[in-house]
Amino acid sequence: MKVITILIFFCAFLLLRPYVLQQTGLRYGGDDESYFAHSSSLVFGQFPSYEKEYFTIRKNYPLHSIGPGLMAAPFVFIFSLIDRASGSDVVYRRTLENTSQSWSLFGFVFASSFYLWLACFLLYKGLRYYFQSRHASLAVILMVLSQGIPLFVFRRPIFSHVYEFFLQSLLVFILLKASRKNSFDSRGYWVLLGIGVAIGLIFLVRLNNIVAVFVWPLVLLGNKRFDVRKACFWKRIVFTYTVSALVIIGFKVIPDFLNPRQGYNWVFGLLTQVYPPSFYVKRIFHILFGIDWGLIYTAPFILIGLVALFIFRFPLKKRLLVCLAPMAVNFYMIVMWKEQGAWYGYRYIIASIIPLLVYPLALLIQRSEKKYGKKISVVWGLIAIVPLLSMFSFEGNSTNLTLAHSWNTFGAFRWGNNTYQVEIWKMLVFHPQELFIAIFKGGLLYIVYLGAQIWDIMHMLPAIVSKKYPIFQLDIMVKTFILYAFPFVLYWVVKKGRFLNERKP
Known part of the structure; x- marks a missing residue:
């Protein structure tokens, strides 16, 4: 877990851009406004009213799901105490201007960082019941940290996908632990309560995960101890579904009833269109x-993990295949959407499917090492170069490495980049210096800027640095270093609490 923690720090150092934190608080328009509005309405005691919240899509109630805001709310509350103590007007009404650099908004950013580390920890800990540390670590690094998930934490943290990723990781951890020990140990209904809350939140985070709400309890409780022919099995199933239903009713059904609105009706029209087989x-x-x-x-x-899941024989295979079934809904969405989802990668599926495939990937890593030796790690590293370069180059400039409104090959006029992968390699070959700047204008540029401030040599830096950092803000430096240091703090806490101690597989 130490290596994973260090790599999370490097992802933060490269992907987090303090000058964007200074300008917008890392909040994009649209979806992000809704997610923070949900959280701030809860934190400042307005929920289910949104009269004092800022959002631009819909008038009386944010369009997007409440789940991310609900999960981030404890951290938004903690950091809102700074706003309250300083007398910020964000406490009384949220606007675009007063929230952008507020500590309350930073609480949401902080929450995303927390859930990334915790999800990686749970996946690693779950894999350690079956695999050696190096196999578990490598599986998490390749499946999670190299395939775009860090972008949704350090570049666009006020979004839904890291929360979706965490909840799936939590349920996968429970599956791995329960299958290894063949029980939920002695905690009984407390574990069922946690499962019920988690699957309720999965729906609240992203509504397209509705099928997973019904599948997960059956998979987790359908082991040898809980025989489907016995009444105790169905009691636990009913209890779990009841908890999830109460979560959904409390934070979805009732608010929707109190704030009538048109939601995603247009999406159903899009998803029910019929096209030729071609x-x-x-x-x-x-x-x-x-x-x-x-x-x-x-x-x-993801593709490698899917192949491993289907070709290998192992005890958890049937359960993982059942858990994979709801992903057909997400895959169908990206087929019918005709584009990737107006940001990086096929975000409608990667966050939910990645946790399901870490075990098959770890199994492949283990078996390939037995057959070819540790030198096979070089192959994994070479494969990882492509997604890493894709991830770190994203939004590297305002021309060919970012998104723009354009027509794609399927007739959709959406935010996209039809030749993004080609553009990266063209820059690597013909303009390597520009690509270097595009990748390293996060933490490295900020360290250079801070050094220039300390030594009073800002005049020696290119004008673009002063443009990005027109004034020095102490709070931005504090927030930046909090995000840099936080993974190490979490690692120290679990190490001190001996939560990393596992039985040898």
Whole structure:
């Protein structure tokens, strides 16, 4: 877990851009406004009213799901205490201006960092019941840290996908632990309560995960101890579903009733369209191999993990296949959407499917090492170069490494970049210096800027530095270093508490 923690820090150092934190608080428009509005309404005691919240999509109630805001709310509350103590007007009404650099908004950013580390920890800890440390670590690094998930933490943290990723990781951990020990030990209904809350939140985070709400309890409780022919099995199932239903009713059904609105009705029209068979074949081929966001470039270990899941025989295979079934809904969405989702990669599926494939990937790593030796790690590293370069180059400039409104090959006029993967390698070959700047204008540029401030040599730096950092803000430096240091703090806490101690597999 130490190596994973260090690599999370490096992801933060490269992907986090303090000058964007200074300008916007790392909040994009649209979806992000809704997620923070949900959280701030809870934290400042307005929920289910949104009269004092800032959001631009819909008038009386944010369009997007409440789940991310609900999960981030404890951290937003903690950091809002600074706003309260300083007398900030964000306490009384949220606007675009007063929230952008508020500590309350930073609480959401901090929460995303927390959930990333905790999800990686749970996946690692779950894998350690079956694999050696190096196999577990490598599986988490390749499947999680190299395939775009860190972008949703350090570049666009006020979003839904890291929360979706965490909840799936939590349930996978419970599955791995329960299957190894063949029980939920002595905590009984407390574990069932946690499962019920988690699957309720999965729906609240992203509504397309509705099928997973019904599948997960059956998978987790359907082991040898809980025989489906016995009444105790169905009591636990009913209890778990009841908890999840109460979570959904409390934070979805009732607020929707109190704030009537039109939601995603247009989405159903989009998803129910019928096309010729050739469309589906071309679309699936494009999702896999397209030079914009093809999974073979942005998330190759998902494809490798799927192959391992289907070809290997192992005790957890049937359960993982059942858990994989709800992902068909997410995959169908990206087929019918005709584009990647207006940001990086095929975000509608990667965050939910990655936790399900860490075990098959770890199994492949273990078996390939037995057959070929540790030198096989070089192959994994070479494969990882492509998604890493894709991830670190994203939004590297305002021309060919970012998104723009354009038509794609399926007739959709959306935010995209039809040749993104090609543009990266063209820059690597013909303009390597520009690509270096694009990748390292996060933490490295900020360290250079801070050094220039200390030594009073700002005049010696390129004008672009002063443009990005027109004034020095102490709070931005504090927030930045909090995010840099936080993974190490979490690692120290679990190490001190001996939560990393595991039985040898």
